[in-house]
Amino acid sequence: MSKAQAVHLSYDDGVRSVELAREAVESYVRHGQREQPGSMREMFYERTGAFVRLQSRRGMGRLRGCAGSVQWNDQLGHGIVDAAIKAASADSAGSEVTTNELDDLLISVCIVCNTVITSDPLEELEIGTHGITIDAGNKHVSLYPMLAVENNWSKEKFLSRACRKAGLSPLAWQDDDTLVTLFEGQVFRERLDHGSVEAV
Numbered sequence: 001m002s003k004a005q006a007v008h009l010s011y012d013d014g015v016r017s018v019e020l021a022r023e024a025v026e027s028y029v030r031h032g033q034r035e036q037p038g039s040m041r042e043m044f045y046e047r048t049g050a051f052v053r054l055q056s057r058r059g060m061g062r063l064r065g066c067a068g069s070v071q072w073n074d075q076l077g078h079g080i081v082d083a084a085i086k087a088a089s090a091d092s093a094g095s096e097v098t099t100n101e102l103d104d105l106l107i108s109v110c111i112v113c114n115t116v117i118t119s120d121p122l123e124e125l126e127i128g129t130h131g132i133t134i135d136a137g138n139k140h141v142s143l144y145p146m147l148a149v150e151n152n153w154s155k156e157k158f159l160s161r162a163c164r165k166a167g168l169s170p171l172a173w174q175d176d177d178t179l180v181t182l183f184e185g186q187v188f189r190e191r192l193d194h195g196s197v198e199a200v
Contacts, residue, residue, distance in 0.1 A: 007048045007076070009111055013041055014188035015197045017080055017109045020044075021052045022190075024084035025107065029097050034085060037077035044077035049112030049183065051131075052083040053144055054097065057104045057192060064105065065092035066144060070112050070133055070183045080109060108189030108200070110144060121173055121180040125155045132162045133181040134173065141166035145185055146200060 009017065020037060027035040037044065051068030055061045067086035088097040118124045131145035141162055148158040160170035172178050187200040
């Protein structure tokens with residue numbers, strides 16, 4: 001079963017999504033406040049999922065936090081802010097992002113364009129295109145689309161890593177009672193040299 005979100009961001013929208021995520025992280029870390037999106041671009045009123053990932057420019061891109069959902073009940077602009085705050089919190093990577101880390105963060109945003117609930121993930125999963133969401137009982141986890149590319153994972157490895165992160169057996173994706181959702185998204189991220197935002 002496929003569920004189209006009918007959302008496509010322009011490059012300018014993508015740049016703004018990354019800027020908004022950074023503003024949200026900095027407001028939360030520096031002042032403990034939730035950034036308000038303010039006057040949003042038209043696309044940011046859509047209702048679709050979004051993920052925000054924070055990496056350190058030091059330590060070969062060490063992950064500092066990642067959070068989000070394939071579907072938000074709120075508008076996209078607010079979803080980006082909420083995901084950014086959660087990614088910067090201790091709930092995401094075990095320790096809260098500090099003010100000393102802000103200048104060294106590399107921020108990327110993934111806007112969900114389409115989701116596919118699959119009964120044959122090994123066949124339908126495309127590395128470099130899809131992220132993975134695993135649901136089994138009260139266990140739930142989502143993995144960012146670019147993770148498999150960056151770590152040179154096979155389809156099986158990507159699926160097993162998602163299951164293990166959810167606290168399940170590495171082969172739980174094969175179980176009939178495990179729901180595997182593949183999601184496609186547009187990824188925009190800050191460049192390593194502190195320059196402009198790029199579409200990945």
